[in-house]
Amino acid sequence: MSALNRKMLRDLLHMKGQALAICLVMACGIAIFVMALSMVDSLQRTLDTYYDHHRFAEVFAHLKRAPNSLARRIAEIPGVSQMQTRIVQQVTLDVPGMAEPAEGRLISLPDQHVGALNALYLRRGRFIEPGSGREVVVSESFADAHRLGPGDSVTAVLNGRRQELRIVGVVLSPEYIYQIRPGDLLPDTRRFGVFWIAYDELAAAFDMQGAFNDVSLSLMSDASEPQVLRHLDELTEAYGGLGSYVRDDQLSHKFVTNEITQMRVTAVVVPTIFLAVAAFLLNVVISRLINTQREQIAVLKGIGYPRREIGWHYMKLILAIMLIAVALGTTVGAWMGSVLTEFYTQFYQFPVFEYGLDAWIVVMALVVSTASAVAGTLGAVWRAMRLPPAQAMRPQAPEVYRPTILERGGLQRFLSPAMRMIVRYLERRPVKSLLSCAGIALATSILVLGNYMEDAIDYVMDFEFQRVKRYDLSVSLVESASSAAMSQIRHLPGVMHCEPFRALSVRLRSAHRARRVGIMGLDSHGELYRVIDMNEDVIPLPRRGLVLSRKLGELLAVGPGDTVTVEVLQETRPVREVPVSGLVEDFSGMSAYMDIRAVNRLMREGDRVTGAFISADPDRMDLLYRELKDLPQVAGVTVKAAALESFRNTIAQNMLLMKTVNVIFAVIIAFGVVYNNARISLSERSRELATLRVIGFTRVEISMIQLGELAVLTLISIPAGLLLGYGWAALTTSAFDTELFRIPLVVDRSTYAFAATVVMIAALFSGLIVRRMLDRLDLVAVLKTNE
Amino acid sequence: MSDHSSSQPVRDSAAATADAPAVFEARGLTKIYHVGDVDVHALRGVDVNLYEGEFVVLLGPSGSGKSTLLNILGGLDVPTAGHVRYFGHDLTKDDDRALTQFRREHVGFVFQFYNLIPSLTAMENIALVTEISTDPMRPAEALEMVDLSDRKDHFPSQLSGGEQQRVAIARAIAKRPKVLLCDEPTGALDVKTGIVVLEAIERANRELGTTTAVITHNAIIAEMADRVLMLSGGLISDVRHNTRRIPACDLVW
């Protein structure tokens, strides 16, 4: 090895503490980068293959009932490549071992399903055989949640009759990668399952022979989506069409792609922050190194080493740190990717989800980190290259200090000499001090951000499940029913209080903007489901007029006082102009609320309901469940406590993981910044401090100067960091402002306290290390060095 | 800066050493540093020749421009005005790359504070030079010349000042340079150690025939030289030829 390389290695070894700190910060960024990109890559690839092999449809529509003859006309729509018509029915399920009813979705399978759209993937057992009675195949997540398999049965209420469904196979479907009940925030695998059953069976049970209520299409590559949608809507309108939509609006697909988009954002934002901090730390450390090696550089030049070789010498040191970081980051990133894969398979059902780390991602990681490392140090290395050797040999003049702003302002009386040293030192290097503050503030803010997610989710849970939804059960009916149905429910055992609702599928239109949503018609004086704002003030539902989710209002570009066109997609399909009376901040999906009597007036009908909210006697729940399972009109029952619990379980586990990762990362940044800062100022001032020791200052006194600086920096940075954290939270809130879900901007006080505490502990720890180094300060050696 | 401006420049007569060819010919060397609003005239038009194989000592008070002159001759610095020719080649026309090449091939430097690379051993410090030279000695050989073979694996911090300076000399001569330029090589050393260091320089001059220039404040060291150049106020104020060179070991002060 050449002598110069040997010097490089020894320099690296000499600054191993600082190099390690930088390595760790950089590795965090690379780990996230590698994890997020490989995740995006793996997800996208898995998704594409799955969709392709199983012919996931591109256009979807539901309707009330249409004769099979309509199918031919749909297939003839220009641009349609393949078509599939089915019957899809909502049923309640009675699953062994579960008191409350579950909700099932029964989907008809054509006898000849090979080559059809939305093909199933058989995980276990077999497909149903034609004419073999009530055989079904069941979605894997539901089967797993109940330990069901081929040979087991569940009971379903089909059109009012209890029927055994015999499971012969366990399957996956590209339509239900994310198997979520509409309106839910997270999948509830125990209480929502999808079943596929022979067409004839389902048609017979629901009097749908020769008819269908669901269409999927795939398109030719040159087809115009909007035109196909328009054609399809025209054809299905007379048959109770609920409006067709494209793959981007398909619920499962929307969740999966939403996740991919978020990962993409993560892959850019988080590594940028970490690599920027690492670049800053590298800059500080390498600048310092080059400063202390001025004379060595001059000698190397004197000996005849050319500029580029000297530049390359330092670059090699930087690249060595970076390469270690990339190796570490890639390993950790790949590991995090595989953990995340494990975690994803809880939510996303793929036949195979193979996590893979492609070489191009590692190359990208290398390119990105090289770019940031070089950007951070180019200036310092350039200075080394340009250093005039003759000048560098001359002893450096004492650094120029002057009274600081504080002192010039007449405050010097209040500053001890030690305090003056600290303030002058900080003020003389404003950029470095500022950047150090920025680094510590950044660490603080990351901690705030990490905990904010938890605060926000807590808030949403409390808001949704305690303040808005105050019922125990929500029961939806197969069809709209008269108030007689209400009194039947009211008199079920265990029902203490009961309020009706009427849900309506509509398309809201304002100028060229339109959205398919459900209108929720509520009792305006109801207590079980309240439309409230974030201050818990009830938003009144007027005699006429809609209250929209704030997001929906934005998408339609309407506000209070404006009018929207309501195109009802059910029954007589009236079209009406309705004023918007208010907007409400809510967090999941997009809703439109209306007084139930207003809904009925809009439909020109009397007292009709499609379901009820129930508050029930906790002691008589089982009895109530049993009755509900047998009621033929009941299409579905949602148990709030169960939903809340499943939400909590999944979320709690994930939050803990996220929080741990966040804390580790923030501590690495805080420690990296504080420690490096302390090391540098110690090296810059060791002469000064040694001199003080020689003239009689005690260890404690000089420690005060050194640690005081650290304390000043930390104390200035923490409030700034808390503010910055609030800023991140606000940014996150607007980034998550989607149609699927939103999160409120609420940061708990304990979050701020937590962030400040963790950063202070990291600072304290660096302080202890510095203190130890100060104790070992070799007075004679320090004073002897000619710097 | 200087109140010596009245003193007449002394022209170094080439005739005195006419038998050897000139290694350096410097003409009208001027160096001005701008410090704030003040111009510091470090050199005010120096004319000087250095001849092949000769041992020259530069004497002069602090601030008289000795280091500046040496640095310019060695291609470590460039003059504000004037010319330096090295075997007829005008160094002042060279860019950084060419000057680097010039130093790498022809010049050995020794500095007052030794300036060894602290993270490299004695041997490795020398290897630093031999690795990039065309016809170097072996590092061990160079250490041998300064009598430090037994210290080859010591780091600078494990060597005394005198030993460090001898390693620095070994490092300077290992490439078999044409010229050896030493800026106060004994400035930081005591008498006894200083003499050992001077012996090493003397030996390089004698055995390798290296043209040697040594800066010092110490008039006694001038006894070693073929020729003594006196600088003051950025000008050569006097030139002295020693009829007899006194070996370093016989110097007394």
Ligand SMILES: Nc1ncnc2c1ncn2[C@@H]1O[C@H](COP(=O)(O)OP(=O)(O)O)[C@@H](O)[C@H]1O
């Ligand atoms: N880089 C520099 N910047 C400003 N002034 C300088 C610089 N180098 C040398 N000088 C000034 O030039 C003059 C000559 O310096 P130098 O050649 O180092 O003198 P000597 O080596 O004889 O003591 C001195 O006044 C010195 O202060």
Ligand SMILES: [Mg+2]
């Ligand atoms: Mg000098």
